[in-house]
Amino acid sequence: FTSLPADAAAYATTTVVWINEVLANPAGTDDSREYMELKGTAGASLQNLALLEISGSGTNIGRIFWTRSLSALNLGGNGLALLGDNYATLWPYWLAPAQTAVADLLHPRGRFDNDTTSFLLVSNFTGAAGDDLDGDDDGVLDHEPWSQILDSVGWLDGSAGDRVYAAAVLSQSSGAPDAATRIPTNPQPNAAAAWYCGDTMTNAADPEGITYDPFRASALLPARAALTPGDTNYWSTARQPPLLAPLADQLL
Numbered sequence: 001f002t003s004l005p006a007d008a009a010a011y012a013t014t015t016v017v018w019i020n021e022v023l024a025n026p027a028g029t030d031d032s033r034e035y036m037e038l039k040g041t042a043g044a045s046l047q048n049l050a051l052l053e054i055s056g057s058g059t060n061i062g063r064i065f066w067t068r069s070l071s072a073l074n075l076g077g078n079g080l081a082l083l084g085d086n087y088a089t090l091w092p093y094w095l096a097p098a099q100t101a102v103a104d105l106l107h108p109r110g111r112f113d114n115d116t117t118s119f120l121l122v123s124n125f126t127g128a129a130g131d132d133l134d135g136d137d138d139g140v141l142d143h144e145p146w147s148q149i150l151d152s153v154g155w156l157d158g159s160a161g162d163r164v165y166a167a168a169v170l171s172q173s174s175g176a177p178d179a180a181t182r183i184p185t186n187p188q189p190n191a192a193a194a195w196y197c198g199d200t201m202t203n204a205a206d207p208e209g210i211t212y213d214p215f216r217a218s219a220l221l222p223a224r225a226a227l228t229p230g231d232t233n234y235w236s237t238a239r240q241p242p243l244l245a246p247l248a249d250q251l252l
Contacts, residue, residue: 016041017049017075018151018182018189019121023227024112025178027200027209033092034112035084035229036105036119038070039182042079046070049150050125051083053107054133056116056154056163062134062141064127066107076101082230085110093208096230115176116162118154122146139163151189153180155197168192172218175199179212183220184233196220200227 017040026033036051053066068083075081077099084092088104096102108129127133127145135142154166157176167190170180177197186194198217202209210227217225228234 016044017046017121018187019119019153020080021179021181021227021229021233022112022119022153023179023200023210023229024117025114025176025200027178027202031092032085032087032090032110033208034105034110035082035087036068037083037229038075038081038121039079039187040075042075042077042099044075044079046073046075046081048124050122050146052118052120052122052125053112054118054120054154054165055113056118056165057113057157057159058115061137061161061163062132062165064129064131064133065113066109067125067127067129068106069125073103074101078232080230084229093210093229100230102230115157116155116159116164117176118152118165120146120149120166121151123148123150134163134165137161137163139165141165149190153195155180166190168195170195170197170218172198173216175216177218179227181225181227181233184235193220196222196225198225 017038020039021037023035049070051068052064055063055065081101083103083105085105087102124147133141133143152166153168154164155170155176156162169192178200180195180197182194188194196218198221199213200209201211201213212225225234
């Protein structure tokens with residue numbers, strides 16, 4: 001079951017920043033590889049913006065698990081900002097472009113939920129982690145402590161009675177996605193058609209587990225797809241992540 005906030009006008013149709021890529025459940029053990037990536041106008045201020053993670057399962061339906069104020073941050077010179085557990089000092093991947101802004105996720109558990117989850121990018125947030133925004137668990141938000149939802153993405157894990165509070169609801173062949181990537185040619189906020197998603201896996205060429213599993217993925221997954229934390233999103237075989245492609249295949 002999926003529901004939008006009662007005030008449809010809360011969804012922005014255009015914005016200078018949007019959610020670009022999410023890794024919520026790395027292959028193997030949950031660890032500091034998890035991240036949230038934003039993209040938008042190069043150098044744009046994120047003043048008065050915040051990221052939220054809202055649970056949609058069990059006894060925590062509608063409860064805010066995590067909030068991250070972005071007011072002190074700006075997008076990088078390439079329009080990207082990457083937030084991960086201790087990423088300001090500890091970097092688990094290849095070197096990101098120098099223009100990418102990197103910051104700490106500041107998640108109290110250091111990890112995202114692996115069940116039914118919604119991620120929202122909002123403005124003028126006045127709530128707090130732990131707030132229950134859907135007191136009767138009917139999938140309709142009873143409280144919206146923000147002025148606007150700039151972007152949102154979420155998914156179901158298949159459990160009965162779960163709820164999603166994002167406009168862009170992603171699905172794959174089975175289970176909840178490990179990760180989701182925005183199609184780089186589609187910046188439309190709050191739109192499922194702008195995304196592909198799937199489980200991730202490790203292999204000999206990719207011990208970090210950024211490769212998408214083509215057998216547990218969404219219909220829009222391109223061939224040889226992989227995550228690109230801090231770099232331009234993958235869309236075609238002409239743009240392979242640095243760990244997985246010959247140098248000649250990489251584009252600046």
